[in-house]
Each structure stands twice: as C-alpha cells, then as structure tokens.
Amino acid sequence: xxxxxxxxxxxxxxxxxxxxxxxxxxxxxxxxxxxxxxxxxxxxxxxxxxxxxxxxxxxxxxxxxxxxxxxxxxxxxxxxxxxxxxxxxxxxxxxxxxxxxxxxxxxxxxxxxxxxxxxxxxxxxxxxxxxxxxxxxxxxxxxxxxxxxxxxxxxxxxxxxxxxxxxxxxxxxxxxxxxxxxxxxxxxxxxxxxxxxxxxxxxxxxxxxxxxxxxxxxxxxxxxxxxxxxxxxxxxxxxxxxxxxxxxxxxxxxxxxxxxxxxxxxxxxxxxxxxxxxxxxxxxxxxxxxxxxxxxxxxxxxxxxxxxxxxxxxxxxxxxxxxxxxxxxxxxxxxxxxxxxxxxxxxxxxxxxxxxxxxxxxxxxxxxxxxxxxxxxxxxxxxxxxxxxxxxxxxxxxxxxxxxxxxxxxxxxxxxxxx
Numbered sequence: 001x002x003x004x005x006x007x008x009x010x011x012x013x014x015x016x017x018x019x020x021x022x023x024x025x026x027x028x029x030x031x032x033x034x035x036x037x038x039x040x041x042x043x044x045x046x047x048x049x050x051x052x053x054x055x056x057x058x059x060x061x062x063x064x065x066x067x068x069x070x071x072x073x074x075x076x077x078x079x080x081x082x083x084x085x086x087x088x089x090x091x092x093x094x095x096x097x098x099x100x101x102x103x104x105x106x107x108x109x110x111x112x113x114x115x116x117x118x119x120x121x122x123x124x125x126x127x128x129x130x131x132x133x134x135x136x137x138x139x140x141x142x143x144x145x146x147x148x149x150x151x152x153x154x155x156x157x158x159x160x161x162x163x164x165x166x167x168x169x170x171x172x173x174x175x176x177x178x179x180x181x182x183x184x185x186x187x188x189x190x191x192x193x194x195x196x197x198x199x200x201x202x203x204x205x206x207x208x209x210x211x212x213x214x215x216x217x218x219x220x221x222x223x224x225x226x227x228x229x230x231x232x233x234x235x236x237x238x239x240x241x242x243x244x245x246x247x248x249x250x251x252x253x254x255x256x257x258x259x260x261x262x263x264x265x266x267x268x269x270x271x272x273x274x275x276x277x278x279x280x281x282x283x284x285x286x287x288x289x290x291x292x293x294x295x296x297x298x299x300x301x302x303x304x305x306x307x308x309x310x311x312x313x314x315x316x317x318x319x320x321x322x323x324x325x326x327x328x329x330x331x332x333x334x335x336x337x338x339x340x341x342x343x344x345x346x347x348x349x350x351x352x353x354x355x356x357x358x359x360x361x362x363x364x365x366x367x368x369x370x371x372x373x374x375x376x377x378x379x380x381x382x383x384x385x386x387x388x389x390x391x392x393x394x395x396x397x398x399x400x401x402x403x404x405x406x407x408x409x410x411x412x413x414x415x416x417x418x419x
Contacts, residue, residue: 003179007036007132008331008419009125014040017069017096020121021089024075027125028263028290029103030192032175034073036125037099042067047074060084068097075100082120089119104207104262124263127173127291129324131418135168138418140402142328145410146357149392153410155402160415162365165398166303169316172293173323186302193297196264210258216298217243218255222265222287223295227318227348229284229340232256266290268322271337271350274386279341286338292320310365318348318363321396321414325349325361328419339381347381349396357391366397366413375409 016023025033043066056063056078075081130136139155177188197212221238259265267285289295306313326336334353340346349361362374374395394410402416
C-alpha cells in the first residue's frame with residue numbers, strides 16, 4: 001500500500017465532523033478524496049459502477065445503512081441521496097454521521113429539495129500543496145505572519161532549483177504522482193489527463209453529451225490564457241481561430257460550466273477594497289486551474305519547455321502558487337482573490353481572513369529585477385488601499401532565499417512556505 005501523506009484538509013474534516021451531521025467532500029478526480037475520507041469511516045459504499053448506481057436509485061435509503069461515520073463515495077450519481085441524508089439526520093440527530101464524496105456536481109440539482117443548512121457541510125478538497133507533498137521546508141508560516149508580522153524570516157533555500165519547480169508544475173499535486181519516483185511521476189500525471197474526458201459511459205448526461213475534443217480545445221485556450229484576466233470572448237475567438245470552427249456563446253458557457261463542475265478550472269475573483277483614488281477596480285476574474293499540471297498536459301508542455309520560456313514559466317508558476325495559497329489560507333478561514341484597477345496597479349493574490357486581516361502577495365519566478373518590480377507594486381498598493389489590518393506584504397518566488405527586505409516586504413520561495 002502506498003504511503004499516506006498527511007493532508008491539511010484532515011484538520012478541517014475532523015473539525016467539521018464535530019459540528020455537522022454530514023460532510024460533503026468534493027473536488028477533482030484523483031485528488032485523494034476517497035482515500036482521505038475513508039480514514040474517518042467505520043463503513044462505506046462506493047457508487048462507482050452502473051450496477052451499484054442503479055441499485056442505489058431503486059433502494060436509496062438502504063445506501064445509508066451502516067456504522068457511522070459512513071462514507072458514500074460518488075454520491076452525486078444518485079442526487080436523491082442528499083435528501084435521504086438530510087431526512088435521516090432530522091430523525092436521528094447527531095454529528096459526524098456521513099461523509100459524501102464527489103468528483104463533480106450532481107447532474108440534476110433540481111432533485112435536491114433541501115439546502116441541508118445546519119445539517120450538511122460542504123468542503124472542497126484540492127490536490128496537494130508543496131508542503132503536503134514534502135517539497136517545502138515549511139520554514140515560513142502564513143499563520144505566523146498573520147499573528148506576528150514582525151517575525152524574523154531567513155532561509156538560504158539551497159536545495160531547491162528552478163528545474164525542480166518546473167518539475168512540480170508539470171507533475172502537479174496528484175497523490176499518486178507525488179508518491180511515484182521522479183522518473184515516472186510525469187507519466188502518472190499524463191495518464192490521468194488522458195483519461196479525464198472519457199464520458200461515453202458517464203451517468204451524467206451533462207458530460208456524456210460533451211464532445212471531448214471540443215472540451216480539449218477550450219481547455220487549451222484556457223491554458224494559453226492562464227493567470228491572466230482574459231475575457232471569455234478572447235478564449236472564444238482563440239478556439240475559433242486556432243481550430244477553424246464555430247463556437248457560439250451558449251456552447252462555450254456550457255462547456256466552461258462543465259469544466260468547473262468537474263473541478264478542472266477555477267477562476268480567482270477580484271478583491272474589492274476601499275481605495276483612496278478615483279481609479280475603478282477591475283472585476284474580471286483571473287483564469288486558473290485547480291492544478292497547473294492539467295494546463296501543461298493539455299498544451300504538451302514539459303519541464304524543459306518551461307525552462308526554455310521563462311515568460312510562460314512565470315504564468316504557470318503563478319497558477320501553482322495560487323493553488324498553494326488557497327490550500328494554506330483555507331486553514332486560516334481565509335479567501336484568496338486578486339486586485340487590479342484602471343490605473344494598471346495590480347496584485348496577484350490578496351489573502352483576506354474572516355477577522356479582517358489581509359495580506360498582499362506578488363508572485364514572481366525570482367531574480368532582482370522581478371523582485372524589485374513586485375516590491376514597487378506592493379508599496380503602491382499599501383498607499384492606494386484605504387483598508388486597515390494589513391498584516392504583511394510578500395513576494396512569493398520560485399527560487400532564492402527567504403528574507404525580509406528593509407521596506408518590510410517578505411521575499412519567500414514557495415519551497416519554504418506552509419500554512
């Protein structure tokens with residue numbers, strides 16, 4: 001049996017099971033939802049075959065019978081399970097009774113008759129951050145920076161190279177890729193990608209009716225616009241011009257909705273603070289993937305390709321860095337957004353905590369010139385935003401040492417960062 005790497009979401013699952021009757025753990029296929037959830041289960045059922053699904057549709061209530069916590073894997077294939085779980089908890093009050101796992105949203109949400117508020121909590125599981133995959137020294141803690149913005153930071157970070165980062169970008173955070181040797185990790189990720197759009201026998205008509213090749217075309221355009229604020233019209237025209245085909249608005253939106261429901265793409269929303277100037281805040285989201293390796297796979301990009309094109313490497317690196325920041329921030333009850341205004345001032349990532357504290361982070365590959373540009377942006381942002389509770393500013397890099405600049409800005413390589 002492969003070694004289990006501790007996941008940060010374990011802490012959240014334990015907490016949620018103590019405060020809700022049922023927990024829904026959703027996220028992309030292959031990210032480890034079932035493996036992690038089964039660690040908390042006393043019984044389980046998997047709805048991963050046509051026979052199991054058909055039987056569950058006929059005798060839905062029987063799916064719930066078993067010692068608790070009970071894991072119901074791929075519950076979304078029988079959406080009525082939600083209603084039965086809600087009803088069961090109403091009749092048998094108690095915390096931590098069910099864990100429902102799913103790699104897509106239900107085909108027909110109209111079959112869910114109750115919100116589940118107060119009974120069913122939802123949690124999104126992602127691929128592994130570099131701290132979880134043991135590729136970070138974890139010498140710089142986001143939570144510590146929020147608690148003590150004057151903390152001393154220094155790490156020479158001599159054991160991490162740019163080529164290592166290129167490998168992490170293309171490998172992704174898929175558990176089976178992480179535990180595989182470096183010589184086959186990329187092949188494991190490639191095999192996952194190649195099977196991603198096999199919808200021929202899907203129970204979900206929403207996906208079964210999608211053209212896999214068109215989905216790849218749209219995904220390729222999304223990957224070409226990764227970490228940018230490209231308008232959907234730009235992506236639409238890119239697909240049309242690159243593939244000599246038609247693509248109307250309705251079809252594009254339908255495919256993008258499917259990609260989001262499958263937890264493949266995930267846009268970063270804009271942060272809307274109070275600002276001192278009259279500049280207008282841009283609200284276009286930044287285009288991102290749940291895991292950057294999907295973007296490199298759809299474009300056929302290798303670690304060597306990234307090393308030969310540092311401009312593109314920077315965009316893919318930003319996407320991976322956003323993934324890690326979202327994972328780390330989730331343990332702090334924080335959200336991650338981006339900032340851009342009409343004057344051109346921007347910030348790659350804003351972490352905002354429920355208690356009002358926030359941090360501004362610029363994401364750069366590294367090097368004196370890029371770090372200086374990032375620092376200029378962060379200093380301008382500090383003057384521009386009329387918000388209290390700014391905890392810290394950081395430039396998150398791919399390589400180099402971790403240290404604190406004279407202007408108070410932290411420079412931290414991603415292989416030193418943790419929650």
